[in-house]
Amino acid sequence: MAGLTRRRLIAGGVPLIGAGAALTHATVPHSHPWDGQARAAGGAHAGHGTGMGSGHAHFRDGRTVDHRANGFDPHAIVRDFDWGTTRRLASGRVLREWELYALDKEIEVAPGVRFAAWTYNGRIPGPTLRAREGERLRITFANGSAHPHTIHFHGIHPAEMDGVPGVGAGEIAPRETTVYEFDALPAGLHLYHCHVRPLAEHIAKGLYGAFIVDPADGREDADEMVMVMNGFDTNFDRANELYAANTIPFAYLNRPIAARRDELVRVYLVNVLEYDLVNSFHLHGNLFEYFPTGTGRRPSELTDTVMLCQGQRGILEWRFPYPGRYMFHAHQSEFTELGWQGFFEVG
Numbered sequence: 001m002a003g004l005t006r007r008r009l010i011a012g013g014v015p016l017i018g019a020g021a022a023l024t025h026a027t028v029p030h031s032h033p034w035d036g037q038a039r040a041a042g043g044a045h046a047g048h049g050t051g052m053g054s055g056h057a058h059f060r061d062g063r064t065v066d067h068r069a070n071g072f073d074p075h076a077i078v079r080d081f082d083w084g085t086t087r088r089l090a091s092g093r094v095l096r097e098w099e100l101y102a103l104d105k106e107i108e109v110a111p112g113v114r115f116a117a118w119t120y121n122g123r124i125p126g127p128t129l130r131a132r133e134g135e136r137l138r139i140t141f142a143n144g145s146a147h148p149h150t151i152h153f154h155g156i157h158p159a160e161m162d163g164v165p166g167v168g169a170g171e172i173a174p175r176e177t178t179v180y181e182f183d184a185l186p187a188g189l190h191l192y193h194c195h196v197r198p199l200a201e202h203i204a205k206g207l208y209g210a211f212i213v214d215p216a217d218g219r220e221d222a223d224e225m226v227m228v229m230n231g232f233d234t235n236f237d238r239a240n241e242l243y244a245a246n247t248i249p250f251a252y253l254n255r256p257i258a259a260r261r262d263e264l265v266r267v268y269l270v271n272v273l274e275y276d277l278v279n280s281f282h283l284h285g286n287l288f289e290y291f292p293t294g295t296g297r298r299p300s301e302l303t304d305t306v307m308l309c310q311g312q313r314g315i316l317e318w319r320f321p322y323p324g325r326y327m328f329h330a331h332q333s334e335f336t337e338l339g340w341q342g343f344f345e346v347g
């Protein structure tokens with residue numbers, strides 16, 4: 001039964017495996033199979049009761065989630081870079097500061113599917129933090145969640161700033177605050193996420209975001225986007241029912257991302273997907289230059305598909321020579337069909 005679960009959820013809206021679709025009505029009970037699990041899981045999972053009625057998700061037919069109620073929209077997130085606030089230290093160096101908070105929040109991750117998420121600043125992914133190489137960074141973290149959390153940054157920093165249990169400030173208890181401070185090094189594309197155990201749950205519930213350190217001399221002007229590849233285990237069987245870039249399945253399929261012909265496109269691509277060993281990004285009608293971790297200035301490859309394990313990330317650059325609608329998606333067909341696909345609309 002567990003093996004069928006993730007397929008059952010999309011049976012209404014996505015034409016995929018013929019046999020799977022035929023099995024659906026025979027195997028889907030009229031009560032939601034995750035109701036009992038949600039109750040069994042206790043308070044931490046309260047609010048999971050509403051499911052996708054009888055497996056008829058239809059989230060490929062144009063229906064979408066209530067972005068306003070969620071408090072964030074993948075179409076905004078894709079080009080939303082949070083530069084924080086800055087001031088100059090006596091040394092002349094720039095101090096860049098952000099305030100992050102953890103918040104337990106119910107998110108509509110697909111039409112009618114509410115997920116009891118743990119968020120940074122009420123959104124998934126958390127803010128895309130952006131700084132310049134060599135700056136001093138200060139992140140004040142307040143835990144407004146009912147659970148202990150941390151922020152673990154990728155990058156170069158002292159052990160006590162690493163945001164792991166038992167080192168430095170360690171776990172930050174509910175209603176407590178801490179400050180992470182370190183230098184913006186090295187230039188590249190990094191990420192941050194909670195590091196409290198059980199780690200898979202703390203990440204999969206939504207506590208992660210992209211962290212970009214621009215080279216001191218900058219990068220070429222481009223139409224920049226961030227895509228955090230993620231997924232959601234909506235029935236707590238440690239397998240994802242939904243996949244996406246920037247949280248909401250099919251968001252960029254229903255409403256393509258606008259791009260301009262001949263303009264340089266730069267995508268900051270991060271994989272935080274839990275429970276699956278790898279994830280991938282595939283671009284149609286084009287090839288992109290790939291800069292692993294964004295740390296080098298020379299691309300490792302000209303390709304149309306890149307595969308990433310959890311925590312891996314890279315920068316993609318390309319130009320569209322022709323107008324039209326170009327797909328991008330995970331090149332694991334199952335992920336594609338469960339939400340991780342979209343279009344660029346090139347004008």
Ligand SMILES: [Cu+2]
Nearest residue numbers: 149194196202
């Ligand atoms: Cu956590």
